[in-house]
Structures are given as structure tokens and as C-alpha cells.
Amino acid sequence: MASNSSAESKGEGLSSAWYKGAWWLWLLAPLSVLFALISSLRRALFKLGLKPVYRAPVPVIVVGNLSVGGNGKTPVVVWLVHWLRAQGYNPGVISRGYGGKSEHYPLLVQADTPASAAGDEPILIVKRTGCPLVVNPKRGDAAALLVSCGVDIIISDDGLQHYALARDIELVVVDGKRRFGNGHLLPMGPLRERKWRLNQVDAIINNGGPTHEHEFLMTLAPGALVPVSSADHATPRPPNRVHALAGIGHPPRFFNMLEQLGFTLEQCVALGDHQAVANSQLHSLQSAPLLITEKDAVKWPGGHDNTWYVPVDAQLPLAFEHLLLTRLKELHHGD
Template sequence: MPFWYSHSKLAWLFLPFSLLFWLLSRIRRALFSLGLKSSYRAPKPVVIVGNLSVGGNGKTPVVIWLAEELKKRGLRAGVISRGYGSKAQNYPLPVTANTDPVKGGDEPVLIAKRTGVPVVIAPNRRQAIELLLKQAECDVIIADDGLQHYSLQRDVEIVVMDAERALGNGFLLPAGPLRELPSRLKSVDFIITNGGKNQYSNAVLKLIPNYAINLKTDEKRPLSAFQCGAAIAGIGNPQRFFTMLERLGIRLSETQAFRDHQHFSVAQLEKIASNQPLFMTEKDAVKCQVFAQDNWWYVPVEGEIVDADESGENLACFWAKIEALVEKYRHG
């Protein structure tokens, strides 16, 4: 909602509903804290990758980066997700690179495709973890989203935040974009800001595009080879994708933003593409692969995470904590 990121009078009209949202969420969290509602402790360390606000903050690139970095350190990662937007008949569901994204969800399929680590989705995170550990050996469980899912105990909490939009107007839903108050940031372990540094940053996520890949032929072509085209995006912040292409010198004759996790049809996209290249995100491409046309391209991005502190101490401390947790769980 645009008014979430401005000082709009409209936000104040919704404030009473935000107060009700805050009260209900506080009661719910208190029930878990007091043990009146049960929570599940996994037999392996759980790292939550979540956010405080709704909208596209960049969680998926962080999950991919985390899984890849764990592998580099000789640690076996597994990923669980709610599988938002998935329409599987049964849960929990193992997800691979070849899973139908309608059943498995676009983001879990993308994570499985990019990392090769085991991925399981289920609305019930405990069921997802139990199936994950039954099917694969894992040293660390990465929970894609779920910062507010207090029925799952966690060892490390990572918050991903859009550097520019940050916390918006600072109000809770529906008057603002926040699921919890800004004070919640004081209790998380690590804050990664997407696209730049702000007052909250422990580390910065840089999304680096190098080439486009044809959906139909898998041909890789440098982005510098394109001068113009059209673009679509069904992600939390579509404008970020369009701006990225334009900054790379691609003149966009048409852009179309869709809702996050949008399912597409060939007729819908053919009309936008016409006779020019059609660019889309990798997340959207997993849903369009089966009916792709010759002039459709997706732009994968490599997530690079750098320390917000030039000394590099933030990331060093983060990895030291992860490795200490793995050793702790290994030795009971």
C-alpha cells in the first residue's frame, strides 16, 4: 500500500485496527512465552529468515546465500517453508527443482533449483522438519519466513529489510506494513538490508545481475546485448526489478507489475511481450517454463552479502555463532 510509506492521513484512519492487531499478537506471543501454548524444539539448530514488514524484502536470495555458504563450510543445510501460494493435495511435501510450482510454490522450487539442498513445505513447520530430517541429513535447518511463527522454537533470527523502504511509517498492519513493532529488532540476531545500508544494518545484500537466460532454450546472453524490451514481475516489490533493468541500459517500452506469487497464462504474457524480448524474474520464470515463448528471458541475480561494518566483525560473529550451535547440537 503506498500510504504505508508516506505520512498519509489514511494511515491514521486505520490506526484503531492496528491497535487491535497489536493486542491480539501480544496475547498470542505471551501464551507461547508462558508455556500456555506449546512450541516445538527441533533436534537441529533452526535459523529463521524472516521480516518485520510485508512485501518483497529479499528473503529468498538470503535463504539461497545462506544455504550456499553453509555448504562451503562443510555443513549440510535443509530448508523448510510454509509454501505460500502452493496448492498441493497433501502436506508435508518435498520440493525439488522439477516440482510443479503450482503444487510446490514458486519460491521453494526456486530455492531447490538454485541450491540443490532438500526442501520441504507445509503450513505446519513441525511436520515439515520431521519429514526433512527423515529424508536427509542436516546440520542446520533454514526456515524460509516464520519470524512470527512462535510455535517453532529457533536458535537464530535473521531479519531481511528493504534498505530504502525500511519500516515504512512505523505502524502495524493495516495502518502500516509492520507485523510487529520496530522494538522487535532489538531481539533478533542479524539484520540484512537489501539494496543499501541504513541505521539497522548488520550486513548488506547486493543483488547482482550478469546475464539473461532464455526460458525455452536455456541460452545465456549478457544483459549488455539487449537494448530494449518489456518486463513483468510478480514479486513483492516489482519496481525494483524494472529499475534494475533500466539502470543496466535496457529501455523498457512496457512494464507490468503483478501481485506476489501470481500465476500466469501464455495469453496474458504474449500480449505484453509482442515481438520484443520479455524480461522476468527467476521466481516468475519457474511458473512460465512449460509454456515459454522464444522471446522470453529471465534475469537471475546472485546475492552477495557484505558486512555493514568495514571491519567485517558482524559476519564473522554471525558465522561463529552458527558453527558453535552446530557443535552444541552434535554433542547434545
């Protein structure tokens, strides 16, 4: 695999160090101790009722993680929307909208809302599911607007640590290969909360395996390639020698998937998570078809007509579905 993955996010060197055990991270230990103290105080204030918590009149499912970076939450959210509809629910989604900045909040996202306002993941979810989705840094306000739209269950895309929103079910997504890096809190390590928090959630979803005890294995199944510049899905598949670009939390996962699909990657460009692509970055990629992620496609600037995106769908075991059904029935018991 040829590489040009000088990932252009400022935190790439730090992120890489978390998973390689770099010794110099110990210099950040005092900051991690401070982070732990502030996080613990914040949790205590919510638990004691000294900070307000919004309780929605409908069930709330949080899909989050312990570590920063992409673990595969968005495919889980899309899967949940479809699965809940099949159970007779009318779900809606709330999101922080990372990578976007709106002139006003809460923002009810439409399929034509620009990613610069809503963020790339909310646009992807809306295009995939058509469900009501509200972006707001204050998730309680987003949930209240969704309820007024008539939803009867809410999925929070991320927000495990957003304790200002009460939740009924917590799902944590874990990268099966990277796990929790060096196991330290930010900024010394990738963790937002320590691993004890896993003992309090309803389910741990392992993206890609290998799984540990009490984890549910999720696999991501790639779909047919879709040309970015055309709605014609009948366009022939590009040749096997391609370039690849990914602006997600862990680009190597996308590049490895393409190789497993039989593509030879002549050049790989890894961008920072949620980073928009500039036309100037595409000049070196004109010599071959370019494959990108669906998340990059929703904010694609154009300028490279021979570009395709690869949609992926989460696949989860029946045991996980049974757990969700049980938890939902417990929530409605006595209603």
C-alpha cells in the same frame, strides 16, 4: 520508463499507501490495535509454554522480516545454503509455500514439483541449490521431515513470527529504501511486529542500502540473462529496448535494476507477489523481448518465446560471515 504497472494484486493500493503516508490509513487504526493485542497474546502464550513449541534436534536459522512484501529473503536463503555447505553442513529449507496449494502436507519439493503446489520461491530455491526443501504451513512438521532426510541444520524461509517453531538464529531482511513504511502495524501499516523486535534478532540484513547502525549491507548481483524457453545459455543477449514483467513483492526494484544494466524499458508490467502469469496478459508484450524475474520463470506459462529471466545472487560482507560463524560455534559449545 514506460509503465503498465497497474499491479493486479488487490492489496496494491493499500501497500502503496503504507509507504506514502496516506491520511485515510488512520481509519484502520482500530484494526491495527486489535492486531497488536492478538499478536501480543499469541507471543505470550508461546513464551509461557501454554502453546506447544517444536524444538528440532538440529540448529534452526530463521530468515524473516518485520514487514509484509518482498524484502529479499529468498536470495539470502540461497546464499545461506551455499555458505553452510562450504562450512561442512548439510542444510535443508522449510517454507510456508506462499502461492501454492498441495493436496498433502508436508510436501518434499523436487525440481519438477509444480509451483502451483509448492509456491514459486521453494521451486526457485530447489533449482538453485538442490537442497532438501519441505513445504508445510506447520513448520514444525516440515522441520521434523527434514531431519529424517538427514539434514544437520535447517533454514526457515520466512517464519520470524511463527513461534510454534523454536529457533537458534534469527536474521531479519530489511528493504534499504522502503524501510518500514509508516511504521504502523497491519492493516494500518506494513508491520507484522513493531520495530522493538529488531533488538532481539541476531542480525539485520539491509537489502540495497543505505544502511543504519548495526546493519549488514546486502547487494544483489545480476547474473547472465537466461532464455526461459531454452536451456541454451549461449543465446545472444536481447537488444536494449525491452519489455519487463515482475510478480514480486516490490517490482520497481527489478525494473530499476534492468535500467542500471543499460536496458530501455518500453513497457513495465507489475503483478502481485506470487501471482501467476496468464497467457492473455502477454499479448501486449509481443513486440519486444521480455525480461522477467527468476521467480516468475519457475511458473512461466509459455506463449512468449522471446522471454529471458535475470538471476540475482546475494552478496554479503565478511563481517556477517564472521557473526554467523561465531553464533554457530556458540550453539555447538559443549557438545
